[in-house]
Amino acid sequence: MSLTVDLTEPFVPTSGSGFWRRALKSRSLVAGTIIIGLIALAAVLAPVISPYPPDQQDLFHVLGGFSSRHLLGTDELGRDELSRLTYAARTDLKVGFLAIVFPFLFGTFIGTVAGYYGGILDTITMRIVEVVMAFPFYVLVIGLVFIVGTGVRGIYIAFAVADWVVYARAVRSTTLVVRELDYIAAARAGGLSDLRILGRHVLPNTITQGIVYAMSDIVLVIVAVVTLGYLGLGVQPPTADWGAMISSGQDFLTTKWTLSTFPGIAVAVTALGLSLIGDGLSDVLRPS
């Protein structure tokens, strides 16, 4: 997503040795992993730990407050807020992670190839990237979802089209650095084919950059998924989704503000955990 472009400047990652030792010493990585671990655990175990099914209505307690029956109260249809929050974690985490798979793979691949070969291929790729980036991210995603249809499938397609460009751009600039390194020159002098150099020597470096990038991108993608849900263009009801929960809670802001506040906090905490992992990971992988 165009917003994060400046967060990760190109770098050549360090090799795997000592990764775990450094990872355990990074406070943000450990904290982020714990936060995301807990949320992911809650999401996976949602059917076991949530007190009610997400769609079960308790018509005697519509818009109910905190009680022993419903710890966080109920919504306008009498559905248990805590259960819906947990199930929404399931939906939004899954959709968010799946939505970046294609942009990550495709963008990293294109960026590496364009940066390595340069020339006309690089020029054309970068022009396409510029054109896609000229569209405000939300406008492009909303427009694409509109064309291919709302819902989860629409989200995957929209992100596939809109989000690969930032990976391509970031990875390309790393490739431009890697390409000039001595060991690549040595590999070339040793007579290795371009394909082998790309696959064995360049890609392992650029893919790490791609992974670090993905960790800061996923924050914005999950926020975007929730935003689409809020606009009614994302995950469709009755499936629980934080965005749709915030949207329907907005009508009850004066009487029951917790309905749209809690899902927002859930998004913020998830995003915080992912940001911490991203920051930690880039520190650990970056040579000091």
Add this chain to the structure above:
Amino acid sequence: MLRYAARRLAAAVVVILGVTCVTFLLLHVEPGDPARAILGEHATPQAIQALRRQWGLDASLGSQFTRFIGDLARGNLGRSFVDQTSTSSLIAARIGQTAALVAIAAVFAVLITVPLASAAAIRKDRLADHVVRALSVVGLGLPAFWFGIVMIEVFSLQLGLFPVGGWGSSFESHLRGLILPGLTAALAIVPVLIRSLRVGIVEVLEAEFVATLRSKGLGELRVLMHVMRNALIPTLTLLGVNIAYLIGSTVIVERVFDLNGIGSLLLTGISQRDFPVVQAVTFVLAIGVVLVNLATDLLVAWLDPRIRLG
């Protein structure tokens, strides 16, 4: 400078051509036949054919494209399917609100970013730095629309300081009505701006000329003024780079605060499946981004000889 401007202008023209092609294709990709979309699943083939003919969708792709370009050249962005008026007049009536929102959000973004980023950079690795960095990490993950709702809850409903939404009728009410939306939209880019500007200032502070200034016995405040002059350029560039994202988030902010700018026009167009409106707004916003980027690049080049001569 002229050579740089010419080169930059040529690049912008290429991007605008690309944007035009993409917007044209918006109406013509496979799953989105507008006639079928408007008439619904159960329309007869004849009805769909008739509608397609009426909108000129039955011509070949090439001749449709020529017509699209010809219309564009005359400032004609097409006619709304729903209320039959020209989309350019719909946009013209609303673009002022959106432009005002973007402008006020950009001002807020700079007003928040510059002091926080400089404080963090000057006190690097000390408390102020940690606080600012923590704030920017948290801010990055706050959905802008949710933050807007929370602000409505606190400042409008509880404290009654600002209107809940809407544009109002006088200049003063416009301004009051834009403060919360402006803050909300600014929040979408402030965390990234802070992080980048902080790094920028830290780098300048470590530069040799700063050591020279200090060794000449200049006070810290005077040194800071020199540093800020050098940090201004990256701030401008950053703002230019992120303006696309800012413009994109105003679409959502307009919805939250019930403003009637072109973002709301886009969302209404989408809910009514009004293809020409969606197409026109997307086109106008993308062109706006290209022009703002061009303007910032030229401004930066004018301010910084290293770029225009490099």
